[in-house]
Amino acid sequence: RYDECMEYKRSMIIYDLDSLIGVNQSESQSSMGTSTSSSVVHQALYIYVTSRFREAVIETNNKSNVEKWSIAVVRDPFLLKKFSQDVEFPKTDREEEEYKEEQRKEKELIKCIKCRDFFIENENKMGNCTYHDGFVYDNLSLELTKYTPSMASEILNLDEFEMIHYPQRKDEIDRRKGRFKYICCDSTVQSTIGSSAGGCKKGKHAMGVSSNKQKRSRMLTKDAIDQWENVCMENDEYNERWSQLFTNRSKGGFK
Ligand SMILES: [Zn+2]
Ligand SMILES: [Zn+2]
Structure with a gap:
């Protein structure tokens, strides 16, 4: 299906990451208390989608008539953060603020x-x-x-x-x-x-x-x-x- 999409000069793919990739949550006990860690369920598929997504971003900058849009839909906060980082999606102002606050708590x-x-x-x-x-x-x-x-x-x-x-x-x-x-x-x-x-x-x-x-x-x-x-x-x-x-x-x- 992806190949078919690539045949057209103008195309758009929408990925529903929540259902395509999925997130696993596991709880672990340690001396510091209970901590929850999240991981991606379908790792191979995740890598595939992120690389396709990056390609799409590059191609939209092309001066030719080729327009290949990619849209990712994510609800899960962990997946959203991970995906945005991995495809280097520009941060929103709020995310930038949160990132700075996190950095401050870690270093200041x-x-x-x-x-x-x-x-x-x-x-x-x-x-x-x-x-x-x-x-x-x-x-x-x-x-x-x-x-x-x-x-x-x-x-x-x-x-x-x-x-x-x-x-x-x-x-x-x-x-x-x-x-x-x-x-x-x-x-x-x-x-x-x-x-x-x-x-x-x-x-x-x-x-x-x-x-x-x-x-x-x-x-x-x-x-x-x-x-x-x-x-x-x-x-x-x-x-x-x-x-x-x-x-x-x-x-x-x-x-
Ligand atoms: Zn005292
Ligand atoms: Zn003190």
Whole structure:
């Protein structure tokens, strides 16, 4: 039938790929969960149609009177994507957009608001991110004053500065340097330069919520940091724990 069609100067073939080729879907179980993979049923026929289709595209550019049109009808999304790629059919704007988004998820480095390390969206899995999810309190103050981790490290940095510039205050500052504790795990906030952030929780990396897609990624804005630290500040469980600490401390008679 294809040969007959080729006899004419002007012809058109319409391929119904869904019924001609068909798609096989198979599910497979792995440690990562269930994944579905699709494959072409009639491989030989598929190769035949794609090569015929490519020929048709070339021949329509011909200046002669020969017009050989090929039309493919596809419903299956997997088959549509595969076929368009294999015959190098120009992408629509939406497909181009989707392709870019997919590329971004595969390659773009995003800075995490929780651990401040880089991550890639498609490889972001449970347990990749180590962080503290609570606020910081000053264990030496009577009020057990609450701070965000950023505020605490700013104060510790200032202490370090003063220690060098006012050597007479060194001992006093030295005694206070371990005063900031994380409410989530009671670990001490380190002032030592170069100590990695670390944390008591493991989870997924997170990016800041920003309306501007370009801005959200590589640069960690103050807004994004504030957003995360506010979540930590307002954590109900930890505020409860902090009130308990405060009550117990007051009972001890230090007031
Ligand atoms: Zn913690
Ligand atoms: Zn992270």
